[in-house]
Amino acid sequence: MTRRDLINLRKFVAPEFICGYGALHLAGRYARNFGMRQVLLVTDPEVRAEGWTEAVATSMTGAGVSFTVFDSVSPNPRSSEVMAGAEIYQSEECDGIVAVGGGSPMDCAKGIGIASSNIRDICTFEGVDRVRKPAPPLIxxxxxxxxxxxxxxxxxxMDEAERRKFAIISKMLVPDISLLDPEPLTTMPRELTVDTGMDALSHAIEAYVSTGSSPMTDVHALEAMKLTSNVLPAVIEDPGNLELRHLSLLASLHAGLAFSNASLGAVHAMAHSLGGIYDLAxxxxxxxxxxxxxxxxxxxxPERYDRIGAIFGSESTSPAEKIAAFRRSLGIMETLTDLGVREEIIHTLAGLASTDPCMATNPRRFTCEDIERIYEDAL
Ligand SMILES: [Fe+2]
Structure with a gap:
């Protein structure tokens, strides 16, 4: 970043959030504070099986707030699931949404909110700032x-008709409040802990090198990387440790504040097209x-990547090699080929990735051929 870049106009958007042990149990109180009387409680079957949906439901009941549970959400939430949720939101005359779960139920809940308030199909909101009417309150x-x-x-x-994932980016999608509680994290299996941790790390790195970065997002991105480099290896060895889970939640929070405002880059653009076609984690x-x-x-x-590399070790290897070593240390050893990705599909994958909104802030302009080469390297 040059001195000139430092004075470029930037905005920073963040929701209210409460972070700490027991935050989950405040759901009912905040639903009531927002004036919610009939909530659509969006979740998924796994989170429900672990008992976290029930814990939120108990909090709602305690606060005198009625709710309807919607748990028909896939790991990569489908457009039809969003529209099914929006239909239930209307038919149950809901006036607010509470999402409990990982990225899938939360993204689905956001989609249900804007599809309901705008009375439009979710696929029509693709891109940046395409949402006209605000969504109902979202926790x-x-x-x-x-x-x-x-x-x-x-x-x-996920647009099911076209079998591709698309991004909706809008201030209207920022939740009204988030309750960040380390306790639900303790039931995550190891693989989910690792995958979601690497997602947070990707958010932080992409935000830090994004052409939309700013001094404010840099602070959060760097803190997220430092926390992740220390905490992720530790938490997979001690998954029930609430302090470590809390630190990993903080890492995710910092990474989220960074990428929500600086946007992302080629990793996410390319992961979205992979996830859409192959339905991968x-x-x-x-x-x-x-x-x-x-x-x-x-x-x-180069300076930004060297700074990232320095966080992941003092060896004289490149930043890419340090991140690869970190990945291997977490037990992620496979390649895209191992996940079933075939060379013949790379041209299609690259075409989709090149038009993903996340590609717009990648520090380097890539041609479709450049993107194809990166996929080939990862095979
Ligand atoms: Fe991500």
């Missing part, structure tokens, strides 16, 4: 530490692409 309670949907202006939805796609995008981007922001 988010994350049960993973990675997506940062609980603080971001983003929602990622988002964090795992990021983890397998990250080091290859860093190599391809390095010359466009």
């Amino acid at each position: 988010c309670i994350p049960t993973t530490a990675g997506s940062s949907a609980d603080v971001s202006q983003f929602a990622i939805i 988002h964090g795992r796609c990021n983890a397998l692409l990250l080091e290859h995008v860093i190599s391809a981007n390095y010359d466009a922001a």
